[in-house]
Amino acid sequence: MQQIFNFLIRNKNNILFLFLLALSVFFTIQTHSFHKSRFISSANAVTGGVYSWTSDIKDYLYLEEYNERLLQENKELRNILTNLNDTISIENYRDSTSFDGTYYFRAARVINNNYAKADNYLTINQGEENGIKPEFGVVTSKGVIGIVDRVNSRFSRVISILHTESRINAQLSKTNHFGSLVWNGRDPNLVQLIDVPRQAPVKQGDTITTGGRSLIFPEGLPIGSIEDYEMDESGSYYEINVRLFNDMTNIGFVYVIENVDRDLILSLETQDE
């Protein structure tokens, strides 16, 4: 017994080291496995408070750009509004920018934004108190940002599309050929659209939008334009580099999208299992 204690005391530093190392590696592996509950996240009171305090200051520096973006969006919305009055007689009219009313939009402010790492997250200043829940989509007027991942009472964490594990259903806006949007961890302005069948007429400069096979985003939200493309190894699918419309390094204000019918659809789909 004495010897065991002596051994423990002699090696206390090594044991402490191994214990703490195991703990930190455990945290690391937790973050690399997608969609699992995590202990360590920036959606908590302390870090959320610090980040919202600094973003108060930072937002002043970008006011002009945000105003510009709002003006642009207002202009587009006004155009749609006037066009709607003209075409009100056409039944079943639906273009890519009008939604069916099953989506509810909330405004939020990005208070922390990462884009230089392999797995990036954003923090926004809306939480459970404002009705935000996990799996809500996050967009700006220019395009898709990510998906809400963790929520506390006042802040939420968003998995950016610049996350190596993120997969978002996307399609070519012209032809509805769809694929998955992933990120290879390199350039924050380029994401990759994979699994697009070779029959699809892929052309440089074409627009990529969100697909209809997602319960998170409405169909037809803009994402980016095709930068270049090549065949994958098997030769049956395209790998397309997509240049994002959003400047992921400067986001500012976002909309959080709630799909009101999501639970109904999900309960229907899981009934068979």
Place this chain on the structure above:
Amino acid sequence: MNNSILSNTARFIGLILLQVLILNNINFLGYINPYLYVLFILLYPFNANQSFFLILAFLLGLSIDIFEDSGGIHAAACLIAAFVRPNLLRFSFGVSYDHQNIKLSATPFGARLSYILLIVLIHHFILFSLEMFSLSHIILVLKKTLFSSIFTVILVILSLSLFSKKYR
């Protein structure tokens, strides 16, 4: 003694805030960030209790991780850097380091540089390997380690000379 506790606490909090509020947003050339908070591990008193130092280094890394949403990668990197520090001290400053109360600013420049360089390289390499977490990205890991280390070492040396109390 009290003075040392006070200055280390201030350095701990100050470096975390400096890192998460300013340095993590630099992103020079897209991905190069300095990780100046390693300075805490470099400057922590050489003759202090090693177990407590390990816990402090772990907490330092974990605080950065919570702000950064990066799991435990900073905690692991800091912990390993703190764990190997006695060996690196012996390597850089010779065997006599732990019996004398030496100050980092009073050591020869070559020895100081090798000590800073080794700790920063070890810390950054572990940090980026855990961040990528795959062997297929080893070139990217090495590239990030190299460039970020250069940036960090320059900042560490600048801040050491900026805050050194020795006027000459």
